[in-house]
Amino acid sequence: MDTALADTALADIVRATGASGALLYVLTPDREALWLSHVSGAPREVVAPWSRVAVSDPIPVADAVREERLVWVNSQVEMARRYPRPAVVLPYDFALAAVPVASDSGVRGGLVLLWPSGHPPQLSRAEHDAVRAGSRRLGHLFEQAARRGEPIVSPGRPRILPSEPGRTPTAEEAWAGTALLDRLPGGYVALDLYGRITLVTPAAADLVGEEPDRLLGSLPWEVLPWMDVPHVEDHYRAAVISRTPQEFRVLRPPGTWLSFELYPDPSGISVRIGRATDQRNRDPAAETARGPGRATVLYHLMHLATTLTEAVGVQDVVDQTADQLLPALGAQAMVLMTAEDGRLRILGHRGYSTELLARFDGAPLSRDIPMAAVLATGEPGFFPSFTRMAAAYPKMRHEDGRAAWAVLPLIASGRPIGSLLLSYDRPQAFPPSERAILTSLAGLVGQALDRALLYDAKDRLAHRLQSALLPHSLPSIPGLRVVARYLPAARGLGIGGDFYDLIRLDENTAAAAIGDVQGHNVDAAALMGQVRTAVHAHATVGAPPDHVLGGTNRLLTDLDPGLFTSCLYAHLDLGNGRACLATAGHPPPLLRHRDGRTELLAVPPGLLLGIDPTARYPSLEFALPPGCVLVLYTDGLVEAPGVDPDDATAALAGLVEQADPCDLEAMADTLVRHAPAPGDDIALLLLSPVPDEG
Numbered sequence: 001m002d003t004a005l006a007d008t009a010l011a012d013i014v015r016a017t018g019a020s021g022a023l024l025y026v027l028t029p030d031r032e033a034l035w036l037s038h039v040s041g042a043p044r045e046v047v048a049p050w051s052r053v054a055v056s057d058p059i060p061v062a063d064a065v066r067e068e069r070l071v072w073v074n075s076q077v078e079m080a081r082r083y084p085r086p087a088v089v090l091p092y093d094f095a096l097a098a099v100p101v102a103s104d105s106g107v108r109g110g111l112v113l114l115w116p117s118g119h120p121p122q123l124s125r126a127e128h129d130a131v132r133a134g135s136r137r138l139g140h141l142f143e144q145a146a147r148r149g150e151p152i153v154s155p156g157r158p159r160i161l162p163s164e165p166g167r168t169p170t171a172e173e174a175w176a177g178t179a180l181l182d183r184l185p186g187g188y189v190a191l192d193l194y195g196r197i198t199l200v201t202p203a204a205a206d207l208v209g210e211e212p213d214r215l216l217g218s219l220p221w222e223v224l225p226w227m228d229v230p231h232v233e234d235h236y237r238a239a240v241i242s243r244t245p246q247e248f249r250v251l252r253p254p255g256t257w258l259s260f261e262l263y264p265d266p267s268g269i270s271v272r273i274g275r276a277t278d279q280r281n282r283d284p285a286a287e288t289a290r291g292p293g294r295a296t297v298l299y300h301l302m303h304l305a306t307t308l309t310e311a312v313g314v315q316d317v318v319d320q321t322a323d324q325l326l327p328a329l330g331a332q333a334m335v336l337m338t339a340e341d342g343r344l345r346i347l348g349h350r351g352y353s354t355e356l357l358a359r360f361d362g363a364p365l366s367r368d369i370p371m372a373a374v375l376a377t378g379e380p381g382f383f384p385s386f387t388r389m390a391a392a393y394p395k396m397r398h399e400d401g402r403a404a405w406a407v408l409p410l411i412a413s414g415r416p417i418g419s420l421l422l423s424y425d426r427p428q429a430f431p432p433s434e435r436a437i438l439t440s441l442a443g444l445v446g447q448a449l450d451r452a453l454l455y456d457a458k459d460r461l462a463h464r465l466q467s468a469l470l471p472h473s474l475p476s477i478p479g480l481r482v483v484a485r486y487l488p489a490a491r492g493l494g495i496g497g498d499f500y501d502l503i504r505l506d507e508n509t510a511a512a513a514i515g516d517v518q519g520h521n522v523d524a525a526a527l528m529g530q531v532r533t534a535v536h537a538h539a540t541v542g543a544p545p546d547h548v549l550g551g552t553n554r555l556l557t558d559l560d561p562g563l564f565t566s567c568l569y570a571h572l573d574l575g576n577g578r579a580c581l582a583t584a585g586h587p588p589p590l591l592r593h594r595d596g597r598t599e600l601l602a603v604p605p606g607l608l609l610g611i612d613p614t615a616r617y618p619s620l621e622f623a624l625p626p627g628c629v630l631v632l633y634t635d636g637l638v639e640a641p642g643v644d645p646d647d648a649t650a651a652l653a654g655l656v657e658q659a660d661p662c663d664l665e666a667m668a669d670t671l672v673r674h675a676p677a678p679g680d681d682i683a684l685l686l687l688s689p690v691p692d693e694g
Contacts, residue, residue, distance in 0.1 A: 006141055007161055010038050013113070013134030017127045020094075020243050020266065021114040023047060025061055026142065027107060034061060034110055040161040041114065041266070043194040046237060049089055051158065058447075059086050060098035061110040068107060070131070071098040074121045080436040081378075081411065084443025091436050092241040093117035099135045103143035111135050116243030160194075186274035193268055195219050195236055207258060207273050226253055232260075239264040249276050308448035313459070317452045318348025321420070321445050326350065329438070331422040333402065336410075336445075337371050338418040338453070344372050347418070347449075356399060368395040371419045374409040378416045380439055381407040382430040404428035406438050410446030418449050474502045477510045479574045479626075483664040485672050485684040487636075497524035497565070498634045498683035499532050503539050508575035511539040511548075514632040514685050515567035515586060515609075527561050531609065535569060545569045545582035549606065549617040553584065556610035565609040568632060572624060574689055579624040582617040584609045587635050590653050592661060594627040598653045624689055629661050632685040633671075640676035648676075664688060 006024070014022050021041030025034035034053040055062050060071040060083060073079050073096045080087040094114050101109035113131065123131070169177060178201075181188045187204025189197055197215050205212045208224055221228040227250055235246040239262045246262040257276035262269050311317045318336050326334060333351025337344055337360075346361040360371065367373045370381050370393055383389040383405045386398045402423040410418035420442050428434075474482050484500055497517025504510050513535045517524045534552040543551065548569050556565065568586040572579050581589065581601065585608035592598045604618035624630065631652075638648040655674055659667035664686045675682055 003159065006038060006138070007159065009134065009137050009141060010040055011161060013111070013130065013138075014040050016130035016134065017113055018115070019113040020116050021241075023050070023061070023112040024101070024138065025053065025065075025110040025112075026101075027055075027065065027109050031055065034065060036158040037109070038159045038161060041193060042240060044158070044160055046090075046240065047158075050086070057085075059083055060096055061112050064098035065100050065107055065110045068100050068102070070128075072096075072123060074119070076432065076436045077439065080439035080443065082414075084440040084447075087436060087443070088440040090237075090241060091433055091440065092238045093244070093432070094241050095119040097123060097131055099131055101135050101139045101142060103136075103139040105143060108139055108142040108146070111138060114241070118244075186272055189215075189220075189271040189273065191220075191236075191269040191271060193240055195233075198268065204271075204273050207275070209252065226250065235260075235262060236269070239269055308444060311448050311452055313456050314347050314449065314452045317445065317448050318350075320448075322348075322350035325422070325441060325445075329422065329441075330424065331406075332425045333400070333421075333423045335371070335421040336418065336449070337375075337421070338410075338449070339365055339372075339375050344369070344375075351423070352400065368393060370396070370405075370407045371421055374407050374419045375416050378409045378411065380409060380435070380442070381405075382428075382435055382438075383407075384428055384430055404430075406430065408438055408442035410449050411443055412446045412450035417446060417453070420445060470499060471501060475504045477502070477504050477574075478507070479690055480510060480572070481664055481686075481688045481690055483668045483686045485668050485682070487672060487675075487682040497528040497563075498636065498681045499528045500632070500683045500685045501532055501536060502685070503536060505539065505542070508573065510572045510574065512570045512572065512630075512632060512685060512687055513539075513567060514634060514683055515565055515584075516634045516636075516683070517565045518563045523561070524563060527556075527563050527565065530559070530561075531556070531565050531567065535567065539569070545571050545580050545619045546617045549582050549584050549609070550615070553607075553609045553611075553615055553617075554613050557613040559610075561610065564611060566635075567609055568603070570630070570632070570687075572687065572689075574624075577623060577625045577689065578621060579630065580619050580621045582606065582619040584615075584617060587633065587638065587649070589633070590631040590649075590656055591622070591624075592629040592631065592656050594625065594661075596657050596661075598657045600649060600653065626689045626691040627661065628688065629656070629664070629667070630687040631656055631671075632687070634681070634683045636680035636682035637671065637675045637684060639680065643676070661688065 010022055010024055013019070019041070022039070023036060024038040026037045027034055032055055034055065036047065036051045039047055050059070053059060053062055055066050060073060064071045073082065075095065076087070076091065076093040079096070094117055097113045099111050100107045101111050111134070181201050182203070187207045188201045189204050190199035192198055196217055196219055200212050200215045202212065205215060210224060214223060221232055229250065231248055232250060235248045238244070239246045243264045245264070247260065249257055249259050252258050259274050259276040261272040308317065308320055311320060321336065322334055325331065333349070335349040335352060335357060336347045338347055339345065342365055344360055344363045344365055346357050349357055360369065363369065363372070365372045365375060367376060370389065374381060381392070383392070385404065389396055389405060400423060402425060404424040404427050406422045408420045408422070409416040410420055422438070470486060474484060482502055486498065486500070498515070500514045502510065502512050513532070515528070515531060517528045517531065531552060534555050535548060538548040538551045549567060552567065566584055566586040568581065568583045568589065570579055570581050581603045583603045584606045588603050589601050590598055591601055601620060601622065603620045606617035607615040638652055639645060640648065652671065655671055656667070659670055661667070668684055668686055671684060672682065
């Protein structure tokens with residue numbers, strides 16, 4: 001693409017709209033992502049997190065491209081409420097418009113324009129028209145480049161457009177300006193929009209303790225190590241993005257406090273440096289930052305964002321939010337809530353007693369309670385003192401002994417799904433920057449909570465289905481002691497396709513089955529029910545083990561569920577002390593003899609069910625005298641990463657040998673207790689013939 005034409009077109013849009021900055025994106029050929037191609041009015045470091053944006057990402061430019069509409073965000077608070085991810089990284093006050101860049105053949109990219117703090121709540125008609133015309137012009141350039149087969153952008157290397165130059169002074173004006181700065185008290189430094197020093201007065205160099213030649217062209221926090229602290233660069237970024245004056249203090253070692261005042265405009269930043277007076281009673285933390293420290297917040301934010309993506313249930317969200325937010329924000333307690341059937345429900349808490357929260361759990365959703373009010377309005381509440389809370393909510397009583405509170409809506413898909421209460425032992429001012437950070441963090445929690453609520457709902461449904469399909473109780477069979485165990489998986493949905501069954505055939509015979517359907521989802525549980533039903537149906541008509549598995553296999557191949565199943569079927573002739581087994585790819589059972597010796601029964605292997613309708617299943621017949629124990633199990637009882645299956649099975653046999661055969665309940669508990677941490681579900685069936693008492 002003709003870079004000069006694109007540069008000119010983007011500069012014209014910035015000039016026509018009065019924007020302070022712009023980001024131009026091009027849609028990748030697969031239309032799944034946006035690459036940053038041009039940047040105006042901002043350093044590369046500031047926009048680096050958005051060099052590549054997925055079209056599905058919850059940020060303005062992705063919404064604009066995906067929905068083919070203009071997205072307008074008029075303030076820091078609005079950004080925090082609608083787009084918490086970018087708001088936390090850029091917690092500054094500015095306005096933003098994002099539009100698709102389109103040609104006659106469709107959308108080809110996206111354009112983001114930034115305006116300084118103080119922009120009116122809405123775009124003017126002139127601004128709106130300039131944005132539309134400029135995006136169409138860029139779309140036409142993109143289309144022409146595509147037709148010529150020219151690359152539009154090199155991934156990861158956006159073009160940085162130079163800032164608009166200010167008025168060039170005459171030689172006399174430059175001399176007079178330099179003399180003016182030298183006569184004024186303090187020191188003066190000029191920065192470009194990328195943070196580099198372009199002018200430094202002798203007084204400024206003396207104050208910071210460095211030679212002017214070494215300062216020119218450098219970033220202050222790189223050449224002066226004591227300025228390499230988060231709040232210095234943070235105030236510089238705030239000046240660049242919001243174009244509002246900034247002020248902060250920094251300690252120049254060993255004991256000199258300096259004050260810095262930043263005054264930005266479209267061409268750069270003017271900085272006035274002076275000695276800060278009367279620092280004896282000042283709190284350095286209070287001087288260098290308002291609200292929670294940026295470095296601490298960003299560290300915990302990144303960790304919170306990462307851990308919340310791994311949350312698989314509501315309790316995970318509660319724990320991770322409390323672990324990360326409370327120390328980051330200096331809060332002492334939190335409560336996570338949602339609405340259910342018109343009532344407030346406490347999902348989890350930290351730092352509060354259960355007795356106190358019991359008063360609110362299940363309370364009707366009333367606007368007299370701030371935690372419920374934010375669910376109705378979607379607007380956060382900040383209360384620096386109880387007096388302020390009581391003024392807004394007269395019916396509230398000061399029961400928790402805290403000094404300040406923030407009540408935040410948890411937003412997902414544009415609607416409040418819950419609320420988050422944070423409370424503090426000390427009064428809090430809640431300045432605008434802190435409110436924006438809190439709102440952004442609550443947005444991340446809200447999105448995680450939405451996923452967690454859905455996960456828990458699916459988990460409950462799956463467990464109800466599985467409970468309905470597994471036997472609620474096993475039949476009582478004379479001459480046979482039976483104990484069964486089932487443990488769901490510890491990870492994922494917590495449901496699988498493991499099953500067991502015991503079938504009474506007549507007074508002297510019974511059948512046992514155990515199996516494992518591939519997968520851990522509702523489909524696996526449903527198929528498990530079909531397999532169990534098929535096995536039961538074939539067994540009750542007196543079919544031998546090989547026919548039971550063969551008939552079940554033909555049924556599954558006809559159903560073609562896309563999942564495979566292992567199964568082991570045992571026919572037990574209790575009158576004659578004999579048993580017959582057949583297996584379809586299932587782990588071989590263990591047999592503990594009356595003398596304690598335990599062996600692995602070498603059942604001829606058969607193919608998994610559901611693969612080949614013509615598969616055959618050879619059987620093994622063996623003695624099953626009173627006092628022995630037949631151990632049927634699924635692979636979750638022995639399989640673990642990095643452990644040889646034969647070694648694991650041998651270890652299981654050792655546990656069976658050491659257990660008391662007269663106490664099958666204790667034996668089952670021992671085997672399950674020594675199983676690997678269950679990433680898979682576990683089914684276990686212990687069968688032991690007893691002597692005929694007659």
